[in-house]
Amino acid sequence: MKEKPLQILLVEDNAGDVRLLREMFSKERRDAFQLTHLLRMSEAETHLAKGGVDIVLLDLGLPDGHGLDTVRRAHAAAPEVPVIVLTGLDDEALAAEAMNAGAQDYLIKGQIENRALPRALRHAVERHRMQTETDLIRTHQMQFKDEFLSHVSHELRSPLTAVRQFVTILLDGLAGELNPEQRQYLEIVLRNVKQLHSMINDLFEVSGVQAGKLKIELQCTSVSDAIAYTVNTLTGAAAAKGIILPADIERTLPSVCADPARVRQILIILVDNAIKFTPPKGVVRIQTRIFEEEPAFLLVEVSDSGCGIDPDMTERIFERLFQASDPAAADHNGLGLGLYICKDLVTRQGGKIWAKSTPGQGAVFSVTFPIFSLPKLLAPAFSEERQTERPITVVVTELGSQTGWLSNEVRADQCRGIRDLLRGCLYSDLDVLLPKMDSAGPVELFFIVAITDGIGGEAICNRIRKQLDSSEHLRQAGLTHSTFYRPLEAIQRNSTESKEDFLEKVAIDIQELMSKEISARQVRNG
Amino acid sequence: MDSRKILIVDDNADIRLGMHLRLKANQYETFFAADAFSGVAEARKHRPDLIILDLGLPAGDGFTVMERLKQIPFLAVIPIIVVSARDGLGNQKRAHEAGARAFLQKPVNDAELLAVIRQALGEPAGTKKPTLYDQGSV
Numbered sequence A: 001m002k003e004k005p006l007q008i009l010l011v012e013d014n015a016g017d018v019r020l021l022r023e024m025f026s027k028e029r030r031d032a033f034q035l036t037h038l039l040r041m042s043e044a045e046t047h048l049a050k051g052g053v054d055i056v057l058l059d060l061g062l063p064d065g066h067g068l069d070t071v072r073r074a075h076a077a078a079p080e081v082p083v084i085v086l087t088g089l090d091d092e093a094l095a096a097e098a099m100n101a102g103a104q105d106y107l108i109k110g111q112i113e114n115r116a117l118p119r120a121l122r123h124a125v126e127r128h129r130m131q132t133e134t135d136l137i138r139t140h141q142m143q144f145k146d147e148f149l150s151h152v153s154h155e156l157r158s159p160l161t162a163v164r165q166f167v168t169i170l171l172d173g174l175a176g177e178l179n180p181e182q183r184q185y186l187e188i189v190l191r192n193v194k195q196l197h198s199m200i201n202d203l204f205e206v207s208g209v210q211a212g213k214l215k216i217e218l219q220c221t222s223v224s225d226a227i228a229y230t231v232n233t234l235t236g237a238a239a240a241k242g243i244i245l246p247a248d249i250e251r252t253l254p255s256v257c258a259d260p261a262r263v264r265q266i267l268i269i270l271v272d273n274a275i276k277f278t279p280p281k282g283v284v285r286i287q288t289r290i291f292e293e294e295p296a297f298l299l300v301e302v303s304d305s306g307c308g309i310d311p312d313m314t315e316r317i318f319e320r321l322f323q324a325s326d327p328a329a330a331d332h333n334g335l336g337l338g339l340y341i342c343k344d345l346v347t348r349q350g351g352k353i354w355a356k357s358t359p360g361q362g363a364v365f366s367v368t369f370p371i372f373s374l375p376k377l378l379a380p381a382f383s384e385e386r387q388t389e390r391p392i393t394v395v396v397t398e399l400g401s402q403t404g405w406l407s408n409e410v411r412a413d414q415c416r417g418i419r420d421l422l423r424g425c426l427y428s429d430l431d432v433l434l435p436k437m438d439s440a441g442p443v444e445l446f447f448i449v450a451i452t453d454g455i456g457g458e459a460i461c462n463r464i465r466k467q468l469d470s471s472e473h474l475r476q477a478g479l480t481h482s483t484f485y486r487p488l489e490a491i492q493r494n495s496t497e498s499k500e501d502f503l504e505k506v507a508i509d510i511q512e513l514m515s516k517e518i519s520a521r522q523v524r525n526g
Numbered sequence B: 001m002d003s004r005k006i007l008i009v010d011d012n013a014d015i016r017l018g019m020h021l022r023l024k025a026n027q028y029e030t031f032f033a034a035d036a037f038s039g040v041a042e043a044r045k046h047r048p049d050l051i052i053l054d055l056g057l058p059a060g061d062g063f064t065v066m067e068r069l070k071q072i073p074f075l076a077v078i079p080i081i082v083v084s085a086r087d088g089l090g091n092q093k094r095a096h097e098a099g100a101r102a103f104l105q106k107p108v109n110d111a112e113l114l115a116v117i118r119q120a121l122g123e124p125a126g127t128k129k130p131t132l133y134d135q136g137s138v
Helices: A015-026 A041-050 A068-077 A089-100 A116-171 A180-211 A223-240 A260-276 A338-348 A374-382 A408-425 A457-469 A472-476 A499-524 B013-025 B036-046 B062-070 B088-097 B110-121
Strands: A006-011 A033-038 A055-059 A083-087 A105-108 A219-221 A256-258 A284-290 A297-304 A353-357 A363-370 A392-401 A444-451 A479-487 B005-009 B029-033 B050-053 B080-084 B102-105
Touching: A006 A015, A006 A041, A006 A116, A015 A033, A015 A116, A033 A041, A041 A055, A041 A068, A055 A068, A055 A116, A068 A083, A068 A089, A083 A089, A083 A116, A089 A105, A105 A116, A116 A180, A116 B013, A180 A338, A219 A223, A219 A260, A223 A260, A223 A284, A223 A297, A256 A260, A256 A363, A260 A284, A260 A297, A260 A338, A260 A363, A338 A353, A338 A363, A374 A444, A374 A499, A392 A408, A392 A457, A392 A499, A408 A444, A408 A457, A444 A457, A444 A499, A457 A479, A472 A479, A472 B088, B005 B013, B005 B036, B013 B029, B013 B110, B029 B036, B036 B050, B036 B062, B050 B062, B050 B110, B062 B080, B062 B088, B080 B088, B080 B110, B088 B102, B102 B110
Parallel strands: A006 A033, A006 A055, A055 A083, A083 A105, B005 B029, B005 B050, B050 B080, B080 B102
Antiparallel strands: A219 A256, A284 A297, A297 A363, A353 A363, A392 A444, A392 A479
């Protein structure tokens, strides 16, 4: 079979090297290769974008591109085309890095044997094709698996709904009074239904983890509240095993920058695990403090007096589908997804998770969350290219409901949409849409810190009102909105003051303003 | 005052009965449909105050129902609560765009369902019968 000529793009600015390479190709069959030569990276990018190139021979020292950067640019212009880099004798380390950056192979100038070049090219193309194929198959398999998991968890939910409905209908006495024994048995059914429900959620969640779809909405979050919620939720389960779950919650700790629903989810998984693996009459403890090693983080520790973990396993337990092989643990049902989900959630909120244990003496699971810092959030608004004495304005957008009540469901869903809308209304990339700070009763408040640069707060407000007025989404959900602004009293940064001190000062003023707005609404609604 | 009317559109008979019992205990009158076609027909016939709508249905799906109802002026105004086993990510957004008031995922928590119904009907708090055993999702 007659093969198509291999389309080679040579990007090289050294005339001598070009001549040498051309000579090597001239010895091959004319119809086997077709060489296009370009001098600059910018030209090469344009050429690659057009398509039709089978392989790139790339010099790492071009007039308009250098080193690894050229490899990345070639790769970006045509991800499917293999790249072979050309380097000098003393650049072998760089060549190795180029391979890491996506190059298929490298050739050292002056050491290329005549007949070896065409072979190297053919091999590179073939290798690249096989690799692409394998990647594709793997992607398909992963996709299939995720779809399968999602489908299964969906199919399981419907029958579970009916079971749950009828058990609660019986327990609530809607079909007549129950005697204590009947009640007790139904409570057992309900407990197991809830467990099944949580397993299905894990299944579903993990298919979301794989696809990176899990939503995380960072905000100013109280870890103490999350701990209180966790203790409250799991006290029953602990009490059933005679396990003490101390509820002394440190209230003076700083808030963290995290998603409260996710923090609760993480703590529930950890504490639930701790209860499962702790023998009756044991202790499970939750403690928090500022992390000594990284003071910008809050540390939460969940410790138990259970069977502990083999020290070799303390990292593996966070892997997907990991199950303890210990026979003592075998009856602790679960899918082996909890810690995997935890790790994903913690990492994506900027924290870390790890476990330490002495077998037989229990385990300690540690999680860190970044401490919420208003000055840090505000920093981009006061970047060096901006004059700090310009007027600062805080824009407040209030979301309410015609019925005077926002359910949590509505809140989470609508707020995400509003947040996206507001982000689009900012005048400058440097203006800051602050995360949710606190719940303000029946309304939801959004704060934007903007440097108005002569536009005036009213202009920003008008723009936001117009956007929200035209939102079909809000109208249909029966939601109301209003937007107004509060200029911040002129804060001057004096010449001796560091940027950090200045930001601290601004943050205090903004915090005060926000607290005032929030508490005004909380008071209004008792 | 007459009790408010709620139409339940779900192809699972057990779930229809379960919802009926829970809603009846809270003084709502219920009607049923088991597919998309009768969903619209029953809505026409009874003119409910609210519709609880499943997404996976025979003869179309929940979105078809919402689409049809929207074209009939006196039905277009009825608040719809979608209760589905389908995953919340894409469907929740789609349901809201189609005009649904809320999206609840199965297995649904009755306390939450009642709260959402009350909100959609504009009823004051405290009018529902408490559900002692169905608080919290896990």
